[in-house]
Amino acid sequence: MKPMTKNMWREISHGKGRFIAIILIILLGVQIFVGIKAAGPTLNDSADKTVKDAKLSDVQAFSTTGFTHKDVQLAEKVAGAKAELVKFKDVVGGKDQAAVALYGYTKDARYNKLSLRSGHMPRNGHEIVLDELAKDNDGYKLGQTYTFSKSAKLKHRSYKIVGFADSPMYIDDSTRGSADVGDGTVRYLAYIPQREMNLKVAMMLNIGFHNLQSKGTFTDGYSDAVNAKVTALKKVFKPRAASRTKALLGNTVVTLDQQLAKITAAKKQLQQAGQQGGSAANLAGQQDVTLTKEAAQLKAAKTKALAAGKTTYTWQDRNDLPGFQAYGESSDRIAAIANVFPVFFFLIAALITFTTITRMVEEARSQIGTFKALGYSKWAIAKNYLAYALTAGLIGTVLGALIGNTTLPRIVLALYKTYIPLKWVVKFQWGDIGWALLFSMIATVGAAAYVVWRELTEGPADLMRPRSPKSAKRIMLERITPLWNRLSFNRKVSYRNLFRFKSRMFMTIIGIAGGTALILTGFGIQDSIGASGTRQYNDIIHYQATMRLRTAGQEDKADQILNNNDQYHSHTDVAANVGDLKTNGHQVNDVNIYAPDNVAQFKRYVTVRNANTGKSLSLPKNGVVLTEKTADLLHVKVGDHIKVTTTDNKQGTAKVTGITENYMGHFMYLSRAAYKQLLHETPTMNTLLVQFNHQTDKQRKSLAHKLINHGGVMGTSYTKDQQTTVSTMSGSLKPVVAIFILLSGILSFVVLYNLTNINVSERIRELSTIKVLGFYDNEVTMYIVRENIVLTIAGIIVGYGVGELLTGYIMKQAATAQVIFPLTIHLTGFIVATVLMAAFTAIVMFVTHKRLQKIDMVGALSSSE
Known part of the structure; x- marks a missing residue:
């Protein structure tokens, strides 16, 4: 083995701690960078694989009068389309008369194939397969008898449960959509042989396009292509509605x-x-x-x-299916976090690695000088240290990429327990791995090349002598004479050393501040996501339910039921509509339009206040108030005009008179006069905003059931359900955040340990000198510890500010088209970040103390001449 190569391996052998520290820092940086950035694509790829294997249809159509084979032929006129008739209806059934989405099962179905969890598919007309939720939430078991209500109008009322399954149309187990039967909320799905449905025609038409299968479900390309297909389908079906109506009515x-x-x-x-x-x-x-x-x-x-x-048609694509949009937004949110958090994490790791390599090469000045004196070329000397840095960098990068790309996405997938079992697809993200490798090489090989080249510009004699120590200078604290005179000698030395080695001071503060900020950001992400729901339903929305009347203005039956309910408090009437808003090429769809019957009363149910100043906003006779996110997406401000188109095709133009604080959903508020002026019709009160005292889940379901069946109400929507969805969204991120915090903590510890080691190594002669002068072991340790305590405190304080800025930026990037995440970090986050950094400092100081007890003073103080 050549002498230079031997020297490199000896460097690794004698400095195992530093070599391992470099590998660990690079490994952690690459692991979180590659792993978290792979999580978003993995979630999308896994869901895409799951729904494509189950042949999920691209478009689903519903008709008020049903579909026939003529409709199948008509749909297949659109290029690439294959259509299939499905018998479907919402019914009431089961032991607690729940709302159930009932589908007709056929063995040779082209689309939306069931994934069996247990049992088998229906084999005869007396067998039924239920949603897995019916087993998990309602306790149904194989072999039990399931009974539908008479209103279901099936060939039989009772069926034997022979299986439990999942449908690709419902990937989120927290929601199954709404219905106009039961309590208005679909509890689970059910499948019986299609001939048992007792329907003359199919009520649903599934349509798929072969040329869309190569596109990812959650990509913009797929979304644009599906929108184009839906537009084409609407066009070919437009004349069909009239002819279908005429055929049904006949001569009647x-x-x-x-x-x-x-x-x-x-x-x-x-x-x-x-x-x-x-x-x-x-x-x-x-x-x-x-x-x-x-x-x-x-x-x-x-x-x-x-x-x-x-005949009227309703068209929907995959994004309209229950849970799909929430899933896509969740993966987008993780992707948004991955664009910021791991990058910052990796930059901290790379910066510390750069410093470590730099210090290592600077410590080897005498070796470099010796090799240069012996006649080795600059390249021969440089490649020794470049190989050292390259080895550490490559090991850290390869291990980090492997561990990160193969474990973190799988952990995230495993944590998505509210979704049906997905088929895991974990691909290597070669682009991200390439960037990680590039940054790692800059931090290791780049640092080594820079310092070695700088050192090699000096002569052998200069290199073989230690670099002259920096001379001490007066610091600002010394100018405060009364305070300075009260400090002990040891404290004066510590404070002078802090400012004497400014690069070391800044690097330590940056390392501690980075670790603190990362831990704080982990807590901030979770707190901010949870705060969107808390603020929306505590500060903005003050009603507990919305009830849509079957006939606008007729609420007597609903009032009668509400007044007999013990939990009922009060309600107010609004004219509610849904519309699309447009201006200057920007558009926001599905905006909730509320025109209250009594504006003064409405303020007790919804807080309408300026998003910036917090001042209350009025609903003028002319103009509308938009919620913050809606205005942001439309790029409008107070005084601008917007075009409004409602779902019943009423149109008008309105002036924006205010922008109100809001965190979830899109809303437009206006007075009755403004409504009439905008849409040229008198608003009819069709919705009730209702306040209740505390209700149990059972009480909510019971009331909703009564209102639909006897109260003239089409459906009841409880804000508690929406709060639960937000809580679930926040809860699903807790384990992910825990991973962030754990890895951030490990990085912080390694960084602190590494920087302290560098500090001790650089000052070994100084420490040996004071030990020879008679300082006790504890005093020698405190010589270093005192500086670290000051730097730790400074780093933690700086970390607080960086953490807030980083969290705010991430939350802005993670915001969806529907949700704003307010910057929120609870006190717990600050306490945990502070305690962890203090604990890491204490552990490092204990290890340093043990090391300082074993200093070879003679070897350290021997002359290098």
């Missing part, structure tokens, strides 16, 4: 019109007879009353026939 309406015309003619004749007076007039009057009743009955029959026969 014509016959009714003819009968009404006959009655009208007969009434005219009776009026003429009545003008003659006498008994004929009395008889004509009696007959007229009879004809009037018949006419009213015929008109009601006509209205009913038109309502039952009118």
